[in-house]
Amino acid sequence: MNIKQFASDNKSLIGLIILMVLVSIANANFLGVDNMLNILRQTSINAIIAMGMTFVIITAGIDLSVGSILAFAGAVCASLIAADMPLVVALVMTIAVGAALGATSGTIISFFNVQPFIATLVAMTMIRGATLVYTEGRPISTGSFDVAESFYQFGAGYTFGVPNPVIVAAVVFLVCWFVLTHTKLGRYVYAIGGNENVARLSGVNVTAVKISVFAISGALAALAGIILTARLESAQPTAGLGYELDAIAAVVLGGTSLMGGRGRIFGTIIGALIIGVLNNALNIMDVSSYYQQIAKGAVILLAVVVDSRGKANA
Numbered sequence: 001m002n003i004k005q006f007a008s009d010n011k012s013l014i015g016l017i018i019l020m021v022l023v024s025i026a027n028a029n030f031l032g033v034d035n036m037l038n039i040l041r042q043t044s045i046n047a048i049i050a051m052g053m054t055f056v057i058i059t060a061g062i063d064l065s066v067g068s069i070l071a072f073a074g075a076v077c078a079s080l081i082a083a084d085m086p087l088v089v090a091l092v093m094t095i096a097v098g099a100a101l102g103a104t105s106g107t108i109i110s111f112f113n114v115q116p117f118i119a120t121l122v123a124m125t126m127i128r129g130a131t132l133v134y135t136e137g138r139p140i141s142t143g144s145f146d147v148a149e150s151f152y153q154f155g156a157g158y159t160f161g162v163p164n165p166v167i168v169a170a171v172v173f174l175v176c177w178f179v180l181t182h183t184k185l186g187r188y189v190y191a192i193g194g195n196e197n198v199a200r201l202s203g204v205n206v207t208a209v210k211i212s213v214f215a216i217s218g219a220l221a222a223l224a225g226i227i228l229t230a231r232l233e234s235a236q237p238t239a240g241l242g243y244e245l246d247a248i249a250a251v252v253l254g255g256t257s258l259m260g261g262r263g264r265i266f267g268t269i270i271g272a273l274i275i276g277v278l279n280n281a282l283n284i285m286d287v288s289s290y291y292q293q294i295a296k297g298a299v300i301l302l303a304v305v306v307d308s309r310g311k312a313n314a
Helices: 005-010 011-025 035-059 066-082 087-111 116-134 147-156 164-182 184-194 196-201 206-231 244-253 265-284 287-314
Strands: none
Touching: 005 011, 011 265, 011 287, 035 164, 035 184, 035 196, 035 206, 035 244, 035 265, 066 087, 066 116, 066 147, 066 206, 066 244, 087 116, 087 147, 087 206, 116 196, 147 164, 147 206, 164 184, 164 206, 164 265, 184 206, 196 206, 244 265, 244 287, 265 287
16 A cells, blocks of 8 residues: 555544644643543543444434433433442443434334434434433432442543543444444445445345444443443433534544445544544643634534545545
């Protein structure tokens, strides 16, 4: 592979390196170990959601409900932990709830031929409402049982000096990478994104695959909700607001095409890191949160323009 091809295939990685170099020049403390671990910890939640979103977007879909699923799953998990439910049981049940909510959207999209944008927009609204009903608009504390302390360590603790959420995100990355690159489901995901009709004529069960990718997206959004709830030791009914936009941004920055058929989990991780580094850099430089939104939007727009020009010149 020549240098030009490598640069074309890894634009997001090169962009991340350039961004980190520029920020480290502006602030010598940026590359400190503590700050790097802080960036990874803060990025882990968006990265987990974005990896699930990658499956959906590769099939040329979109999932706007992930932020609401995160909030609802967090509320469910907090109530289970507060009831002194065994930790593993609580985690499995919460992830299953997220997968079921995602699969419901996939079912509506597949069986009723509803556009993913509309179906998940409705799901986002309804699940957010269900969260407010479930929590009565108030935070749910995880309580003070022994299981609550173990739960807190899951979201805020360290293992060999590495934040546990980062380890969880790394495991999710390996599983998602394997599924997309070494399983039939992964091949079918790319095939549907490339041309759904051709995939169907080739014998691919398009309905089952679509339901599966939305279930994966919902499950990973629930996992992110678990981590956030564990770290805060409570479930906030307004948690996850705007998280779907950050997840979509990470996927796009990572080079996954919104038209479907093309994308990599590794690229999504890089995209999430770009957003994490950018947020951290702007905080270090004490930039107003209002301007941070503008800067984030400009970076995403630049990535989309570069990607579009690259495909046009191909």
